[in-house]
Amino acid sequence: MKRLTDRLVQCDCCPRRCGVNRLEGQLGFCRVGSGIQISHAGLHFGEEPPLSGTQGSGTIFFAGCNLRCVFCQNYQISQEFQTVPTWLLSTDELAGVMLQLQDEGAHNINFVSPSHMAFQMADAITAAKGRGLVIPVVYNSNGYDSLEVLGLVRGLVDIYLPDLKYLDNELGKRFSAVDDYAEIVPGVLAEMLDQVGHLQTDEQGVATRGLLVRHLVLPGHLDNSRRCLDLLAGMSRHIFVSVMSQYSPQYKAREHAGINRTLTAAEYAEITDYALDLGLENAFVQELASHQHYLPDFEQDQPFAPSPKKSPGRKAVRHKKSSGI
Numbered sequence: 481m482k483r484l485t486d487r488l489v490q491c492d493c494c495p496r497r498c499g500v501n502r503l504e505g506q507l508g509f510c511r512v513g514s515g516i517q518i519s520h521a522g523l524h525f526g527e528e529p530p531l532s533g534t535q536g537s538g539t540i541f542f543a544g545c546n547l548r549c550v551f552c553q554n555y556q557i558s559q560e561f562q563t564v565p566t567w568l569l570s571t572d573e574l575a576g577v578m579l580q581l582q583d584e585g586a587h588n589i590n591f592v593s594p595s596h597m598a599f600q601m602a603d604a605i606t607a608a609k610g611r612g613l614v615i616p617v618v619y620n621s622n623g624y625d626s627l628e629v630l631g632l633v634r635g636l637v638d639i640y641l642p643d644l645k646y647l648d649n650e651l652g653k654r655f656s657a658v659d660d661y662a663e664i665v666p667g668v669l670a671e672m673l674d675q676v677g678h679l680q681t682d683e684q685g686v687a688t689r690g691l692l693v694r695h696l697v698l699p700g701h702l703d704n705s706r707r708c709l710d711l712l713a714g715m716s717r718h719i720f721v722s723v724m725s726q727y728s729p730q731y732k733a734r735e736h737a738g739i740n741r742t743l744t745a746a747e748y749a750e751i752t753d754y755a756l757d758l759g760l761e762n763a764f765v766q767e768l769a770s771h772q773h774y775l776p777d778f779e780q781d782q783p784f785a786p787s788p789k790k791s792p793g794r795k796a797v798r799h800k801k802s803s804g805i
């Protein structure tokens with residue numbers, strides 16, 4: 481049977497379309513070969529409530545990334561993954577990890593940073609489904625995805641969880657080493673919405689299918705946030721959006737004037753109010769101090785701080801001004 485992984489012979493897995501032969505060890509922008517390289521797998525309780533639920537989201541973190549965000553809080557595994565422990569898995573071994581997470585009670589399988597690993601991911605999902613995987617699969621990406629590849633994984637992914645980082649290519653160039661993010665991401669979001677629709681939950685409030693878009697508000701760049709929210713409201717006022725306040729100047733961000741600080745309460749309130757004024761009724765917000773809770777350390781066996789079996793600091797608001805949150 482033809483495997484999607486075979487397409488790595490001339491890699492067009494993401495919009496960079498490097499064309500390198502990853503099967504023969506050539507590396508493109510993401511610097512990841514054809515092997516399935518993961519840096520962490522385990523139950524995670526820090527996602528939005530419909531994803532973490534009470535039993536946790538079954539996260540599988542891929543090593544590497546097709547962006548180079550200067551503020552990446554996962555930089556140890558996205559950009560410096562050669563210096564931290566990672567594991568190389570076969571397709572069947574990755575399917576086994578998925579089934580183990582299902583056995584541990586995970587509400588879903590949550591692939592983190594899959595944009596450069598989508599072919600290998602798709603083959604492993606197919607294998608896992610053949611061996612009894614029944615929980616939803618989450619595609620948790622930075623939004624810089626190939627439309628063609630998303631079409632190829634249609635039916636294998638139940639929940640899309642993309643970032644909407646910028647609608648300003650200058651910001652993409654400066655902060656993520658990408659020239660055309662603002663051109664790519666609107667089509668990606670439209671394709672994802674077309675495939676899975678709006679977020680649906682079961683009677684316990686746990687997500688079963690649909691789209692949830694994340695937007696991280698950057699300090700001093702509120703125009704970009706307004707543009708992003710305008711796009712989402714134009715797509716549908718029912719779209720689910722997580723407006724994230726957890727930015728902190730990680731990795732190389734302290735070298736960049738303007739983003740070398742955390743967000744102020746006033747900035748975050750301005751953007752959450754803007755979202756609500758647009759009529760985006762399905763918004764999740766965070767408590768402002770929550771960035772400390774979300775910072776992982778992938779040099780530890782347990783990269784995430786112990787947390788209660790719920791998602792602290794996030795809640796849904798409906799038609800409510802931030803002053804009342």
Ligand code: SF4
Nearest residue numbers: 491494497498508510
């Ligand atoms: S997945 Fe990696 S090698 Fe393939 S096109 Fe994207 S950046 Fe290039």
